[in-house]
Amino acid sequence: MTLYEDLKWRGLIYQETDESLRQKLNEEQMTFYIGTDPTADSLHVGHLMANLVAKRLELYGHKPILVIGGGTGLIGDPSFKADERKLLSIEDSLKNAAGIEKQVKRLLPTATVVNNYQWLSSLNAIEFLRDLGKHFSINYMMAKDSVKSRIEKGISFTEFSYQIIQAWDFEHLYKNYNCTLQIGGQDQWGNITSGSELIRRIHGADKKVYGLTFPLVTKSDGTKFGKTESGAVWLDPAKTSPYEFYQFWINTPDADVITRLKQFTFLSKEEIQSLEESLINEPEKRLAQNTLAKEVVEMVHGSEALIKAIRVSEALFSGEIKDLDVEEIEMGFKNIPSQTVEGEIGLIDALSELSLVQSNREAREMIKNNAVSVNGERVNDTYFNILKENAIGKKYTILRKGKKKYGVIKHS
Numbered sequence: 001m002t003l004y005e006d007l008k009w010r011g012l013i014y015q016e017t018d019e020s021l022r023q024k025l026n027e028e029q030m031t032f033y034i035g036t037d038p039t040a041d042s043l044h045v046g047h048l049m050a051n052l053v054a055k056r057l058e059l060y061g062h063k064p065i066l067v068i069g070g071g072t073g074l075i076g077d078p079s080f081k082a083d084e085r086k087l088l089s090i091e092d093s094l095k096n097a098a099g100i101e102k103q104v105k106r107l108l109p110t111a112t113v114v115n116n117y118q119w120l121s122s123l124n125a126i127e128f129l130r131d132l133g134k135h136f137s138i139n140y141m142m143a144k145d146s147v148k149s150r151i152e153k154g155i156s157f158t159e160f161s162y163q164i165i166q167a168w169d170f171e172h173l174y175k176n177y178n179c180t181l182q183i184g185g186q187d188q189w190g191n192i193t194s195g196s197e198l199i200r201r202i203h204g205a206d207k208k209v210y211g212l213t214f215p216l217v218t219k220s221d222g223t224k225f226g227k228t229e230s231g232a233v234w235l236d237p238a239k240t241s242p243y244e245f246y247q248f249w250i251n252t253p254d255a256d257v258i259t260r261l262k263q264f265t266f267l268s269k270e271e272i273q274s275l276e277e278s279l280i281n282e283p284e285k286r287l288a289q290n291t292l293a294k295e296v297v298e299m300v301h302g303s304e305a306l307i308k309a310i311r312v313s314e315a316l317f318s319g320e321i322k323d324l325d326v327e328e329i330e331m332g333f334k335n336i337p338s339q340t341v342e343g344e345i346g347l348i349d350a351l352s353e354l355s356l357v358q359s360n361r362e363a364r365e366m367i368k369n370n371a372v373s374v375n376g377e378r379v380n381d382t383y384f385n386i387l388k389e390n391a392i393g394k395k396y397t398i399l400r401k402g403k404k405k406y407g408v409i410k411h412s
Helices: 003-009 020-027 045-059 090-107 125-135 138-142 145-151 162-177 186-203 242-250 254-264 269-281 287-301 303-318 326-332 347-353 360-368
Strands: 031-036 063-068 112-115 181-185 210-214 338-341 372-374 396-401 405-411
Touching: 003 020, 003 045, 020 210, 031 045, 031 162, 045 063, 045 090, 045 181, 045 210, 045 254, 063 090, 063 162, 090 112, 090 287, 125 162, 125 186, 162 186, 181 186, 186 210, 242 287, 242 303, 242 326, 254 269, 254 287, 269 287, 287 303, 303 326, 326 396, 338 347, 347 360, 347 372, 347 396, 347 405, 360 372
Parallel strands: 031 063, 031 181, 063 112, 181 210, 338 405
Antiparallel strands: 372 396, 396 405
């Protein structure tokens, strides 16, 4: 299977500027770029697929450039946004860019990483209007879908000019890095074609550059992908722990899991088809979901983080948590109700303070009925005291009522 055929089979091609790109992808080495504006100090799973498309090209021998939009991020991309973005400060933009660069280099180890603040910050108003603006007609700019969708509600000149600025990125990379391909999500089509047009106007109509977009990731029901009740699913383990990241993928609905395997893993067509057969014939085994979670967590966070995520998942399911270490406790119990305690505390009081019971009477009944565990061990003594010296890592005591309700005592 050629690179283009593989991308097509995985559903990763939405639009292309020229059909001749198909042959070039398969037969020539190309330098290409993908851009990310640093609106946060971490990428989220919505960005992940874009970087994995870049990685697929990288594995076929093409040379990636990651453009972190330290400059464009100060302006804000209006593409299909209902409202204008909140403007970033220069300090926040550069800080966020540094965090994103670390994550991308893990996924794309051979990538050249540049920040467009380096060249955009030197552009003055006269150069912008004379050397760039003269190549764009207002009619051309207003015809872009990303702009048309905002005209009725209103769009500032700042965001209206974004496509010119991003077009200059492509021209700059073409001139300085021989970059002839830009890739991005389908919402970037207008910006990509603006860049292609600028290159032809400045360097000659015979200059061949290309654009390729992939579909935005959505759920099978059409709703937005990458959000949970607690918010966005980040690649930064400090924002979304490897355990939470693992849970996000393993809870993928049956209707979406094969699509996600195609989009987010490097498993072969034959391996994914085998998982699809398992999904049809033995859905209760959830082999497709398990494989998806393992593949993505290991790719983003590494094998050690994957092992810990699996250990935490199994411990929470079984209640056997006594062998977990402090890092694993912090990973798996981040959003569990907790109380900080100085000194010792009675088990009944702890259950009440964590709202695991409605009354002391209920606490006593639950304890007597062997329905309460402390660090994975059943306790039926109503006079039991929780001590720091018995805590996991001398820091945490985990209480469990029944099969699913947990609470955490943090020892100061």
